[in-house]
Amino acid sequence: xxxxxxxxxxxxxxxxxxxxxxxxxxxxxxxxxxxxxxxxxxxxxxxxxxxxxxxxxxxxxxxxxxxxxxxxxxxxxxxxxxxxxxxxxxxxxxxxxxxxxxxxxxxxxxxxxxxxxxxxxxxxxxxxxxxxxxxxxxxxxxxxxxxxxxxxxxxxxxxxxxxxxxxxxxxxxxxxxxxxxxxxxxxxxxxxxxxxxxxxxxxxx
Amino acid sequence: xxxxxxxxxxxxxxxxxxxxxxxxxxxxxxxxxxxxxxxxxxxxxxxxxxxxxxxxxxxxxxxxxxxxxxxxxxxxxxxxxxxxxxxxxxxxxxxxxxxxxxxxxxxxxxxxxxxxxxxxxxxxxxxxxxxxxxxxxxxxxxxxxxxxxxxxxxxxxxxxxxxxxxxxxxxxxxxxxxxxxxxxxxxxxxxxxxxxxxxxxxxxx
DNA sequence: TCATTGATGCGTACATTGTTCACATGTTCC
DNA sequence: GGAACATGTGAACAATGTACGCATCAATGA
Numbered sequence: 052x053x054x055x056x057x058x059x060x061x062x063x064x065x066x067x068x069x070x071x072x073x074x075x076x077x078x079x080x081x082x083x084x085x086x087x088x089x090x091x092x093x094x095x096x097x098x099x100x101x102x103x104x105x106x107x108x109x110x111x112x113x114x115x116x117x118x119x120x121x122x123x124x125x126x127x128x129x130x131x132x133x134x135x136x137x138x139x140x141x142x143x144x145x146x147x148x149x150x151x152x153x154x155x156x157x158x159x160x161x162x163x164x165x166x167x168x169x170x171x172x173x174x175x176x177x178x179x180x181x182x183x184x185x186x187x188x189x190x191x192x193x194x195x196x197x198x199x200x201x202x203x204x205x206x207x208x209x210x211x212x213x214x215x216x217x218x219x220x221x222x223x224x225x226x227x228x229x230x231x232x233x234x235x236x237x238x239x240x241x242x243x244x245x246x247x248x249x250x251x252x253x254x255x256x
Numbered sequence: 257x258x259x260x261x262x263x264x265x266x267x268x269x270x271x272x273x274x275x276x277x278x279x280x281x282x283x284x285x286x287x288x289x290x291x292x293x294x295x296x297x298x299x300x301x302x303x304x305x306x307x308x309x310x311x312x313x314x315x316x317x318x319x320x321x322x323x324x325x326x327x328x329x330x331x332x333x334x335x336x337x338x339x340x341x342x343x344x345x346x347x348x349x350x351x352x353x354x355x356x357x358x359x360x361x362x363x364x365x366x367x368x369x370x371x372x373x374x375x376x377x378x379x380x381x382x383x384x385x386x387x388x389x390x391x392x393x394x395x396x397x398x399x400x401x402x403x404x405x406x407x408x409x410x411x412x413x414x415x416x417x418x419x420x421x422x423x424x425x426x427x428x429x430x431x432x433x434x435x436x437x438x439x440x441x442x443x444x445x446x447x448x449x450x451x452x453x454x455x456x457x458x459x460x461x
Numbered sequence: 462t463c464a465t466t467g468a469t470g471c472g473t474a475c476a477t478t479g480t481t482c483a484c485a486t487g488t489t490c491c
Numbered sequence: 492g493g494a495a496c497a498t499g500t501g502a503a504c505a506a507t508g509t510a511c512g513c514a515t516c517a518a519t520g521a
Contacts (some may be wrong), residue, residue, distance in 0.1 A: 069499080090295075090378050094479065106481080107499050115479065164377075170435050172372060173295050177436060186437065212451055215438070216425065219452060223428025224420075230375050231382060232391065233420070246417055247424060255457050274470080300507065310508080312470050320508065 073111040075101045080122050084164045089171060094118065120174045120182050126165045127185040130158050135192050143199040145250035151196060152221040152248040159225035160240060166229060170222075193218050201254055213254050221248055278316040280306045285327050289369045294376060299323065325379045325387050331370045332390040335363050340397050348404040350455035356401060357426040357453040364430035365445055371434060375427075398423055406459055418459050426453055 069075065079100040084092050094115045095105045112118040137150035159166040168174070176182050194214040201210065224247050227233050228240060235243060274280065284305040289297050299320045303310045317323040342355035364371040373379070381387050399419040406415065429452050432438050433445060440448060 072498080088377050090376075093477080095477080104500050105479080106501080109480075110498055167377060170431060170437070171295075172293050172369075172435075190437075215429075215432075215448070216452055216457075219428035219432060220421065220425050221428065222432060223424035223426065223430075225428075226375060226431055227420075227424060227427060230377075232375070232395075243420070247421055252421075252457070252460050255460060277469080298507065299509090309471050311472080311510085314509075315469055 069101070069103060069107075072101065072103060072107065076103075076108060076111060076118065077121055077125065080118055081125065081165065084122065084168065085162065087164075089164045089167045089173075092119075116174060119168060120179050122165070123169045123174050124182055124185040126162070126169045127182075127189060129162075130155065130166075130169070131185075131188045131192065133158050134189065138192075138196050138199070143196050145200065145253040148196055148200050148217075148253045149248050149250040151193070152217060153244050155221045156225045156228065156244045156248065157241075160228055163229035166225065170226075190214070190218070197254065205254075216255060217253070224248070274306070274308060274312075277306065277308060277312065281308075281313060281316060281323060282326055282330060285323055286330065286370065289327065289373065290367065292369075294369045294372045294378075297324075321379060324373060325384050327370070328374045328379050329387055329390040331367070331374045332387075332394060334367075335360070335371075335374070336390075336393045336397065338363050339394065343401050343404070348401050350405065350458040353401055353405050353422075353458045354453050354455040356398070357422060358449050360426045361430045361433065361449045361453065362446075365433055365449075368434035371430065375431075395419070395423070402459065410459075421460060422458070429453070 076097055080092070080097045083097055083100060087093075087096070094108060097118070098105045098108050108118065112121065133154045134151055137147045137154060141147060174182060176186055194210055197210045197214045197217070198205070201213070205213070224244070228243075233243070281302055285297070285302045288302055288305060292298075292301070299313060300310045302323070303313050313323065317326065338359045339356055342352045342359060346352060379387060381391055399415055402415045402419045402422070403410070406418070410418070429449070433448075438448070
């Protein structure tokens with residue numbers, strides 16, 4: 052019998068074993084997350100989506116929180132990827148540094164529920180080593196970019212401060228945007244990101 | 257018979273009616289929120305805390321979301337109060353403007369669960385008029401302070417941009433701090449707030 | 462004074478959720 | 492082919508949000 056391809060999330064009706072349930076649950080969870088929102092995501096519904104009993108989930112994740120954690124880890128991987136892209140294999144200029152921030156905000160706006168989950172209290176970053184490991188590059192990339200942009204004239208304390216300012220700015224803008232606090236049209240979101248995340252203040256100290 | 261004072265949250269054992277259940281539920285909810293966290297707050301537990309049946313809650317709030325919304329509104333009132341304090345009855349200086357931001361972040365750090373609820377997707381600000389009304393001063397205060405600080409040399413577009421930058425910065429720092437993303441000791445939180453929210457960049461445009 | 466009425470609380474019930482446990486079904490390897 | 496193991500199922504449990512009809516109380520007005 053042919054091995055089931057991972058792209059099919061639903062098992063064939065007659066097959067008892069799924070084939071790649073762990074990954075299927077993760078993908079179904081990520082998809083359902085954006086449809087239902089962060090608060091209404093039900094473990095049972097994820098199982099239903101994949102076509103499997105609720106208890107089967109526990110063979111691959113020890114709890115609902117564990118599944119959410121895996122989803123958040125995937126989110127951090129994706130965010131890290133889009134974040135670092137503007138400065139990979141390139142000199143860090145103020146414009147490219149701002150591009151990093153804009154990519155961060157765009158990721159949040161395009162994946163609001165996932166972004167919210169990643170920074171929610173439903174997952175405990177100090178508890179799960181893999182999660183902590185996935186978060187770490189996010190900070191490291193910012194600090195590294197600051198270092199490459201500022202050069203040796205910045206002390207390590209100045210770098211950390213500039214990085215934290217930059218992170219706070221883009222993170223706050225992301226949150227306010229996906230909360231709908233800023234009453235702006237969808238079409239204006241990009242312009243607002245351009246305006247707020249500005250190369251002129253890249254290294255404000 | 258004496259009317260029950262609102263300060264007593266639990267009804268006297270023999271009395272059928274509570275006296276001020278609406279406010280008691282709100283207070284109990286706010287207290288439980290910080291103990292249990294934003295995700296684990298149960299309507300039934302709030303009712304238990306007040307000494308009343310779960311169904312009684314529905315005489316005063318149409319749903320759990322309605323209670324959470326009321327709690328969030330109270331949160332916005334308190335946040336607005338501490339936020340505006342540094343510039344009420346005083347000329348707006350860069351230092352006082354920064355103090356506004358610091359008060360914002362301190363509120364978040366001292367009431368992490370409430371702050372998270374206020375900006376969560378569990379309440380829909382575009383749905384509830386009272387909630388929208390409670391949020392509005394938060395933005396207005398920042399923009400007003402920017403206007404008083406910058407004077408007439410700032411266009412209205414520049415004011416909005418500066419206000420949004422300032423809000424994003426303090427909001428992002430607040431979120432990162434209560435998420436525990438910044439691995440810093442409790443004792444260093446205040447120093448970090450001082451460093452990041454800095455009068456020198458009050459009006460960065 | 463006392464029945465009426467509206468507001469407010471209760472008990473019960475239901476569907477849904479996260480989780481557990483014993484059991485069923487495949488797969489792998491000797 | 493059978494033993495050992497991984498992986499899925501079904502039934503069950505407690506807890507949750509919510510709806511319903513009924514109980515209790517306070518105020519009102521004849």
